[in-house]
Amino acid sequence: MLNSWVVMPTCLPLVVRRCHACSSVRFRADGKFRVNANHKLIDAWLLVLCTACGETAKLTILERVNVRSVRPELLDRLHDNDPGLAAELLQNPLVLRRNRVALDWDNAWRLDTGGSDHLDREVIDISVRFAARIAVRPVRLISEGCGLSRAEVERLIVDGKLVSAVRLRRRLSGDFTFTLKR
Numbered sequence: 001m002l003n004s005w006v007v008m009p010t011c012l013p014l015v016v017r018r019c020h021a022c023s024s025v026r027f028r029a030d031g032k033f034r035v036n037a038n039h040k041l042i043d044a045w046l047l048v049l050c051t052a053c054g055e056t057a058k059l060t061i062l063e064r065v066n067v068r069s070v071r072p073e074l075l076d077r078l079h080d081n082d083p084g085l086a087a088e089l090l091q092n093p094l095v096l097r098r099n100r101v102a103l104d105w106d107n108a109w110r111l112d113t114g115g116s117d118h119l120d121r122e123v124i125d126i127s128v129r130f131a132a133r134i135a136v137r138p139v140r141l142i143s144e145g146c147g148l149s150r151a152e153v154e155r156l157i158v159d160g161k162l163v164s165a166v167r168l169r170r171r172l173s174g175d176f177t178f179t180l181k182r
Contacts, residue, residue, distance in 0.1 A: 006112045008131040014104040015048050024052035031083030042067045059099045105134045113145045124180045138168040
């Protein structure tokens with residue numbers, strides 16, 4: 001029987017970017033946007049705050065775009081400071097690449113295993129689904145979900161008792177399955 005685990009975000013991740021005021025490298029997004037129109041052109045930024053000094057930085061969302069080419073729903077969400085839109089945009093690889101930033105998901109996600117009644121079986125097949133593009137090491141997920149230490153999970157991989165079609169020792173943000181044999 002296949003069990004399903006879900007990795008889901010609990011809050012917005014931190015943005016990794018150097019602060020020009022204090023040299024910190026972490027910014028927090030709280031879902032605030034700045035929209036500026038100049039005649040028929042519009043600019044929009046997601047505002048992020050330095051976690052050390054509180055300095056504001058802007059992540060470019062729209063730059064010199066004709067107002068008529070922007071969907072009205074998107075404009076409404078930008079003007080309403082929609083936190084859901086901020087989460088969507090932080091998940092967008094194009095926005096991250098354009099602004100040369102990365103995301104820090106530490107303490108911003110949780111693993112929902114659906115209970116621990118399956119852990120006493122001899123062979124366990126588990127499917128892990130990501131609700132957002134959260135980069136996490138599978139070894140960490142497996143140790144947290146099964147109540148094992150990371151060293152023990154590493155030992156199970158070496159012994160061939162923990163197998164998967166993906167490499168379990170590098171960060172993943174996509175769905176995968178694994179089998180644990182005790």
